[in-house]
Amino acid sequence: MVAIFSFLLYFSLPLFSFVKLQHVFSWSWQPFEGNFGILPMMLGSILLSVFALVLSYPLSLGICCYIHGDSHSVLRKVMLLLVQFMTSVPTVIYGFVAVFLLVPFLRTFFRHGTGFSILAAGLILSLLILPTIVLIMHSQFAQIEPKIRLTAKALGMSEAQKFIYIVFPDARKGLLTAAVLGFGRAVGDTLIPLMLAGNAVSQPESILDSIRTLTSHIALVVATDSQSDAYLSLFACGMVLFSSTIAVNIMLRWLAASPEKINE
Numbered sequence: 001m002v003a004i005f006s007f008l009l010y011f012s013l014p015l016f017s018f019v020k021l022q023h024v025f026s027w028s029w030q031p032f033e034g035n036f037g038i039l040p041m042m043l044g045s046i047l048l049s050v051f052a053l054v055l056s057y058p059l060s061l062g063i064c065c066y067i068h069g070d071s072h073s074v075l076r077k078v079m080l081l082l083v084q085f086m087t088s089v090p091t092v093i094y095g096f097v098a099v100f101l102l103v104p105f106l107r108t109f110f111r112h113g114t115g116f117s118i119l120a121a122g123l124i125l126s127l128l129i130l131p132t133i134v135l136i137m138h139s140q141f142a143q144i145e146p147k148i149r150l151t152a153k154a155l156g157m158s159e160a161q162k163f164i165y166i167v168f169p170d171a172r173k174g175l176l177t178a179a180v181l182g183f184g185r186a187v188g189d190t191l192i193p194l195m196l197a198g199n200a201v202s203q204p205e206s207i208l209d210s211i212r213t214l215t216s217h218i219a220l221v222v223a224t225d226s227q228s229d230a231y232l233s234l235f236a237c238g239m240v241l242f243s244s245t246i247a248v249n250i251m252l253r254w255l256a257a258s259p260e261k262i263n264e
Contacts, residue, residue, distance in 0.1 A: 005242060012235035024236050029201045031230035038237055040201050044211035048121055048193060049186035051207065056126035057179060060133035068141045068167070069159050080138070087131040095195035098124045103196065110208055116198035118207040125192045133182040140174025141167060177255050184248040188241070190215040214241050 026037035063083065067076045098120060107115030144167065152162040168175065193199075198210020199220060212220075214237045225231045 008235050008239045036233040041212050041214045041217045045213040049183055051122040052125035052186045053183050056130045060130050063134050064137040083131050083134045091191045094124050095191055112208045121193050121197040125186055129182045129185045132185050133178045136178040140171045144170045173255055180251050190219050194219055
């Protein structure tokens with residue numbers, strides 16, 4: 001981890017030798033004029049990841065409650081197998097289908113822009129991170145479910161009461177871990193934002209506007225350039241992404257090391 005950060009820092013130093021730090025962390029991306037602002041891409045990454053997590057997390061929680069509820073055992077197994085199958089679907093398949101089905105629908109329905117937007121990318125990205133969130137929740141629920149099922153039934157609790165008053169408080173650490181990992185998965189994805197978010201370097205005003213994320217920005221510049229100052233600015237983007245990865249790992253370690261604080 002230290003070696004990777006040192007690598008990114010070393011290759012970004014030439015950029016900071018002739019470009020001030022405020023020109024990198026600014027809102028203006030005009031590389032031919034010496035402005036290498038990456039804040040629009042940072043904002044795009046955060047907005048898209050939060051939007052995808054907001055869409056995916058409640059659905060994932062509902063799926064887990066269904067799997068661990070009193071529904072038919074065959075249906076529970078089918079649901080779990082479907083979620084596990086989603087983990088094996090290549091990301092490009094999600095993006096390819098969305099380009100030809102979802103984007104034209106959004107363009108026609110909302111009559112705003114090209115359809116390549118936060119909404120299009122967020123909907124598909126939420127499906128991409130859903131299996132990760134569901135499987136983490138499922139593993140946590142599976143650990144606590146056997147010891148409470150009979151107790152909850154003996155107390156006359158309904159399914160909703162069982163989850164609200166017993167399962168969720170006991171699985172709070174796992175629920176938080178699922179959210180953190182889901183967010184990290186969304187921030188690190190490249191292909192969905194690249195194919196569906198529009199890649200406009202701008203500050204969006206609605207979910208129907210286009211954005212560019214840090215990951216898609218790196219992919220776009222690397223594909224067309226390897227010598228200019230704009231290329232050097234990608235190492236600053238990499239440092240930001242790597243720092244977010246470190247933050248996610250620190251939070252996960254904190255969650256794992258202090259269960260008593262989380263469950264109080």
